[in-house]
Amino acid sequence: MTAYSRAEALTVIQREMTAFARRARASAARTHPELSLVSFTLLAHLEDRQGCRATDLAAHYLLDKSTVSRQVGNLERLGYVERRTDPEDHRIQVLHLTPKGAEMLAQAAESRRRAFAARVEDWDEADLERFAEYLLRYNDTVTREDGTDA
Amino acid sequence: MTAYSRAEALTVIQREMTAFARRARASAARTHPELSLVSFTLLAHLEDRQGCRATDLAAHYLLDKSTVSRQVGNLERLGYVERRTDPEDHRIQVLHLTPKGAEMLAQAAESRRRAFAARVEDWDEADLERFAEYLLRYNDTVTREDGTDA
DNA sequence: GTGAAGAGTTGTAAAACACAACTATCAGAG
DNA sequence: CTCTGATAGTTGTGTTTTACAACTCTTCAC
Numbered sequence: 001m002t003a004y005s006r007a008e009a010l011t012v013i014q015r016e017m018t019a020f021a022r023r024a025r026a027s028a029a030r031t032h033p034e035l036s037l038v039s040f041t042l043l044a045h046l047e048d049r050q051g052c053r054a055t056d057l058a059a060h061y062l063l064d065k066s067t068v069s070r071q072v073g074n075l076e077r078l079g080y081v082e083r084r085t086d087p088e089d090h091r092i093q094v095l096h097l098t099p100k101g102a103e104m105l106a107q108a109a110e111s112r113r114r115a116f117a118a119r120v121e122d123w124d125e126a127d128l129e130r131f132a133e134y135l136l137r138y139n140d141t142v143t144r145e146d147g148t149d150a
Numbered sequence: 151m152t153a154y155s156r157a158e159a160l161t162v163i164q165r166e167m168t169a170f171a172r173r174a175r176a177s178a179a180r181t182h183p184e185l186s187l188v189s190f191t192l193l194a195h196l197e198d199r200q201g202c203r204a205t206d207l208a209a210h211y212l213l214d215k216s217t218v219s220r221q222v223g224n225l226e227r228l229g230y231v232e233r234r235t236d237p238e239d240h241r242i243q244v245l246h247l248t249p250k251g252a253e254m255l256a257q258a259a260e261s262r263r264r265a266f267a268a269r270v271e272d273w274d275e276a277d278l279e280r281f282a283e284y285l286l287r288y289n290d291t292v293t294r295e296d297g298t299d300a
Numbered sequence: 301g302t303g304a305a306g307a308g309t310t311g312t313a314a315a316a317c318a319c320a321a322c323t324a325t326c327a328g329a330g
Numbered sequence: 331c332t333c334t335g336a337t338a339g340t341t342g343t344g345t346t347t348t349a350c351a352a353c354t355c356t357t358c359a360c
Contacts, residue, residue, distance in 0.1 A: 009278040010263055010270070015198075016285035018191050019211065021171030026212035028168075029349095038316075041168050048165075055338060061169070062176035064318050069340055071316085091325045091338045113160055119291045120160070127284065128159040134281040135166035141269045179318095188347075205307060214349050219309055221347090241307045241356045 031115055032108040039075055040112075042068075043097060043105045046081065051096040080104055181265055182258040189225055190262075192218075193247060193255045196231065201246040230254055 004012065028037040035043070042057055049056075058068045072095060075081040080101030086092035097105065120128060154162070178187040185193070192207055199206075208218045222245060225231040230251030236242035247255065270278060 004279050004282060006275060006278060007263070009275075009282045010267055011259070012282040013270075013278070013285060014262065014266055015191075015194055016282070016289050017167075017170055018174055018187060019289055020167055020285070021174055022188070022191060022211040022213070024168055024171050025348095036315085037168060038172070041165075041172060044165055044168075053338075061172040063172070063316095065339065066319080066341075067317050069338095073340090089326070089338090093339075109161070109164075112164065113157070116164055117160055120288065123287075125156060125159075128156060128163070129154050130280065131284040131288075132154060132159045132162040132166070134277065134284070135163060135170070137273075138270065138281075139166050139169055175317095186346085203307075213347095215308065216310075216350080217348050219307095223309090239307090239357070243308075 027115070028112065031112050035104065035108045038071060039080075040105070040108055042071060042075065043080060043101055044109070046095055046097050047102065047105060051084075051094050053092055053094060057095075075101070177265070178262065181262050185254060185258045188221055189230075190255070190258055192221060192225065193230060193251055194259070196245055196247050197252065197255060201234075201244050203242055203244060207245075225251070 025037045028040065032040070041061065045057060045060065046052060054068045054072055055065065057063070057072075058065050061068075072081060072083075076083065078101075080098060082096045082098045082101075083093040084096060086094055123131075175187045178190060182190070191211065195207060195210065196202060204218045204222055205215065207213070207222075208215050211218075222231060222233075226233065228251075230248060232246045232248045232251075233243040234246060236244055273281075
């Protein structure tokens with residue numbers, strides 16, 4: 001089908017990924033104004049990992065500690081996140097989703113998933129799976145290289 | 151290989167795409183501080199389309215007109231972009247890369263491509279191509295739906 | 301011509317973000 | 331035990347990105 005050189009494929013991937021990124025924030029904001037893309041992402045990460053530290057979030061998303069600190073502060077103020085100081089090490093605050101946060105996340109995820117699903121309506125299962133796999137594979141590479149995550 | 155349901159695949163794709171998005175800006179800033187991810191993206195689009203209007207950029211990336219206007223203003227001030235008022239319709243300013251802009255874009259693209267290439271070093275050609283294809287296919291869907299592009 | 305619509309700019313305000321300086325806690329060396 | 335260095339997190343400060351709204355200028359249709 002395609003006749004890309006390796007370099008061309010790389011260029012396309014980069015360009016399209018960033019194009020996607022640009023739009024994601026805007027459409028996320030429209031779909032669910034309550035929860036910005038950043039907040040959404042952080043909550044999703046907390047759910048995925050069943051709680052983690054602010055530092056982990058910062059490392060994973062290449063954000064500054066201060067940024068994460070304030071974001072988490074907001075989420076806590078909204079009642080979506082809860083801090084549990086580690087009894088072993090009082091420096092550490094393990095962040096957890098509250099039930100309210102989990103519910104909000106589920107709602108946002110659902111409405112976004114719906115909007116997204118409409119766009120890939122005509123994709124067959126195999127393509128979707130492979131697409132998901134590629135993304136996982138790529139992001140996993142990044143994570144390892146940066147030594148960011150546990 | 152995989153055993154995702156369709157819904158699971160959608161969730162993964164969304165999550166990973168956004169994770170990528172979050173990181174892209176940060177790593178782009180580190181790789182080439184001269185040119186922010188937005189600016190880079192806009193320049194790349196100009197190159198790809200061989201010039202276009204500010205409105206097209208706004209529509210394509212779901213950005214507000216004013217945002218694009220200011221971004222383009224910066225790029226012009228830096229000497230990377232040139233405006234050519236359409237002789238047929240004086241409302242329209244067609245934006246073009248200057249040679250300097252093209253050079254800067256090439257440099258940034260190259261250094262980013264290198265960083266990127268390292269991460270997909272062990273991917274085989276077919277996977278890269280398919281990945282690129284999926285992205286194009288997805289983004290094309292979005293573009294059409296929003297009726298954004300020409 | 302008049303009025304609606306499109307392209308673009310500017311005023312203004314809110315978010316997101318980074319860097320640096322700070323506190324508090326821990327862990328190891330002497 | 332105390333000093334030192336490292337880690338986790340917060341807060342002060344300033345920049346950048348972004349959106350919304352109000353505006354100008356141009357075109358096109360009637």
